[in-house]
Amino acid sequence: MDRASLIRCRDLGIGYGRRTLLRGLELEIASGDFLGIVGPNGGGKTTLLRTLLGLLAPQAGTVVARRADGGTLRFGYVVQREHLDRTFPLSALDVVLMGRYGRLGLLRFPHAADRRAARDAMDRVGVGDLAGRPFRDLSGGQQQRTLIARALAGEPDILVLDEPTNGMDLAGEGAVMDLLAEINRGGMTVLMVSHALSTVMNRADRLAYVRHDRGLFRLGPAADLLRPEVLGELYDTPVRVTRIGNHVVALRECDAAAPGPNDPARADGE
Amino acid sequence: MPGFFDHSEIWRNQVLAGVVAGAVCGYLGIWVVLRRVVFVAAALGELAGLGVVTAFLLALSYVAPExxxxxxxxxxxxxxxxxxxxxxxxxxxxxxxxxxxxxxxxxxxxxxxxxxxxxxxxxxxxxxxxxxxxxxxxxxxxxxxxxxxxxxxxxxxxxxxxxxxxxxxxxxxxxxxxxxxxxxxxxxxxxxGGGPELSVPVWLEPMAVAVAFVVLGAILLSITPRYRRVTNESVVGLAYLVAAGLVILVGSRIPQGTHEVQHVLYGDSVSLDAGQLYGLLGAAAAVALVHLLFFKEFLFVSYDPETARASGVPTRAMGILLLVSIGVIIASASRAVGALPVFAFLVLPAVAALLCTSSLKGALALSATIGAAASALGYYLAWIWSFPAGAARAVTAAIFVVPALLVRRLRGN
Known part of the structure; x- marks a missing residue:
């Protein structure tokens, strides 16, 4: 089935101020995609994301973000939660309700239907029972789910997440990624930025590698890009790609070869 | 309470203005504290003072040709x-x-x-x-x-x-x-040759000039570009210091201005004429209307400006409008009750309220209540103990932080 294109970039140049990070990018995101943007820290991932969101103007080329019916694309943006101020005395429901504000527009007040939509979104991501709790008192995983609920409450066309698993433990990270995969299976387009390749590569259909200091931008199906030579170029170190069940695992070649701290051979050597 | 309630005609306007200023500044203080623009508020207070002394200087030039x-x-x-x-x-x-x-x-x-x-x-x-x-x-x-x-x-x-x-x-x-x-x-x-028949234009009325200065300052501080080598606080500090210095410099050119400037800066006047009270009430009503209409946008752009912008909220315009609303109240309230208590009401009730409650609406209501109470109580204490009213109001507002700290400690951090 031919899926509708939501975002189309042509000959795109991205950067801040007078500083251009990357140019000549060609990118298309279709309805139902799960695209992961990965790369090293400071590689230009967030700059690309902010350009796609319209928060930064393109330095060259064009970004067209349109719904299939020609209407303006509605983003459900999940910002890095470290950027949120913990001094604000807001309940989880207050935070989720903000997801409706852009949809409401100026000079219109949230009504019962908006509160209902916010609560539905919280139920959908499994934090419905936390509505009255102060947002700042929630765990990292609960906060992340609440922010995803906020993005979903606005009934977006595309869910955009910036490093959603930062600072989370293994279980929390896995739960958030499972949730995103489930949301994507429900038909929602997902665009996610992460510096942690292992977090994204087993969930996303397509990957985009970004590394501006090498002028590197690679886009393609995850299976095509999860190859040692591509990852080695991206991370500037030899990488071994292996499989555990259905999951792909990438390790630095030196780490894969070296004995681990609990390796019996290493213990004998000591 | 020697003679306080027997002479309400003296303090009625001043106390009413103080209560209104305390309540509105208390409400706005939550935004000031949460948005971390306390220094911006201080700079706007200085700009209000600069507007007042400039109005005096211009008025003197206007009526005195030499x-x-x-x-x-x-x-x-x-x-x-x-x-x-x-x-x-x-x-x-x-x-x-x-x-x-x-x-x-x-x-x-x-x-x-x-x-x-x-x-x-x-x-x-x-x-x-x-x-x-x-x-x-x-x-x-x-x-x-x-x-x-x-x-x-x-x-x-x-x-x-x-x-x-x-x-x-x-x-x-x-x-x-x-x-x-x-x-x-x-x-x-x-x-x-003085008195009512010697009139100056409305645009030279000190409150009008102070509002103009503060609005201009609020806009400039909102659109100041970010520099990698200079923190935003430094830019605000620059505005504060320039305004504070100019208040003194311009004030030194006003013959009878020293005490007038002191009144404005420290809020020492005992009474208030009806015109200034109405000016403050008008400004408070306008700001209340703006906040009623744009509350959700102010909240969104204050808490998470990036997501607000991605959602289509005009973040820059809302940020400017919020700061201008704060500036208008700073200017009008400073003229009525003094800059020192106004600055105190913009910070201290909010600190006390945020310590006591985990609800934004609760904090807004509590902060406004504390501001109004501190203003009235501070004035009353100034009357019975012969203190300067502005300083008494500021210190009374600070005293409210103490029980708030106790409440916070009892509830645990």
Whole structure:
């Protein structure tokens, strides 16, 4: 089935101020995609994301973000939660309700239907029972789910997440990624930025590698890009790609070869 | 409480203005504290003060064709007698002692007009044109100390010029009586060439100029570009220091301005004329309407500007509007109750409220309540203990933080 294109970039140049990070990018995101943007820290991932969101103007080329019916694309943006101020005395429901504000527009007040939509979104991501709790008192995983609920409450066309698993433990990270995969299976387009390749590569259909200091931008199906030579170029170190069940695992070649701290051979050597 | 409730006609406007300023500033203080723009609020307060002194300077230039100079070393001023319209000065000048002075025997005949007058002469001159007590702040030292016993009895002793008493000796003492215009004051106004018929344009009214300065400052501070090598606090500090310095520099060019500026900065006036009260009420109503209409946008852009922008909220316009609304209240409330208590109300009630509650709406309501209560209580304490009203209000607002800390500790962090 031919899926509708939501975002189309042509000959795109991205950067801040007078500083251009990357140019000549060609990118298309279709309805139902799960695209992961990965790369090293400071590689230009967030700059690309902010350009796609319209928060930064393109330095060259064009970004067209349109719904299939020609209407303006509605983003459900999940910002890095470290950027949120913990001094604000807001309940989880207050935070989720903000997801409706852009949809409401100026000079219109949230009504019962908006509160209902916010609560539905919280139920959908499994934090419905936390509505009255102060947002700042929630765990990292609960906060992340609440922010995803906020993005979903606005009934977006595309869910955009910036490093959603930062600072989370293994279980929390896995739960958030499972949730995103489930949301994507429900038909929602997902665009996610992460510096942690292992977090994204087993969930996303397509990957985009970004590394501006090498002028590197690679886009393609995850299976095509999860190859040692591509990852080695991206991370500037030899990488071994292996499989555990259905999951792909990438390790630095030196780490894969070296004995681990609990390796019996290493213990004998000591 | 010597004489406080017997003389509500003196303090009614001032207390009402203080309560309104305290409540509105308390509400806005939540935004100031949460948005971390306390220094911006301080800078806007200085800009309001700069607007006031600039208005005075421009008004003097407007009504006095010759340039006005005030050599600091001499303490005298070149100012035509009665040159400043009383409407321009009187609101700040009506202190308790000025009202008392009006009830004493008629003053001696006015001296012949002079181009060079001392501050004392000027005050006496202004007394004669109906602007008694100009520049006499509550709690400030006047030229002649009160006679012994005046404080206790509240009645000036024989031979002590009432208008020159230490204000603190009068403030709160028994026998405070309402202001009665001196007999023939209007005629003397006309004869002196000052008074109501010497009008200045509306745009030179100090509150209007202060609002203009603050709005301009709020816009400039909102759109200041970010520099990698300079923190935003440094830019705000620059604005604060320039404004504070200019207040002093411009104030030094206003002959009778020193005390007026002190009134504005420290909020020492005992009473307030109805016009300024209405000005403050109008500004408060306008700001309340703006916040009612744009509350959700203000919340969104304050909490998470990036997501707000990605959602289509005009973040820059909303940020400017919020800061301008804060600036308008700073300007109008500073003119009515003084910059020091206004700054205190913008910070301290919010701190207390945020310590006590985990709900934004609860914090907004509690902060407004604390601001209003601190203003009224501070004024009352200033009256009964003869303190400067502005400082008393600021300290009272600070006292509210103590129980809030206890509440926070009892609830755990």
């Amino acid at each position: 340039p006005v100079h005030r050599p600091p070393s001499t303490g005298t001023a070149h100012v035509p007698a009665g040159v400043l319209p009383s409407a321009f000065v009187a609101p700040r000048a009506e202190t308790v002692d000025s009202r008392l002075s009006a009830l004493d025997p008629p003053p001696p005949p006015p001296p012949p007009p002079s181009d060079v007058v001392s501050d004392d002469d000027l005050a006496a001159l202004l007394d004669q044109v109906g602007v008694q007590g100009a520049g006499t702040a509550v709690g400030t030292e006047a030229a002649h100390p009160p006679a012994a016993g005046a404080r206790e009895t509240g009645a000036p002793e024989a031979g002590t010029p009432p208008a020159r008493m230490t204000s603190s000796a009068v403030f709160g003492a028994d026998g405070v009586r309402p202001y009665v215009p001196p007999e023939g004051a209007a005629e003397r106004d006309a004869a002196a």
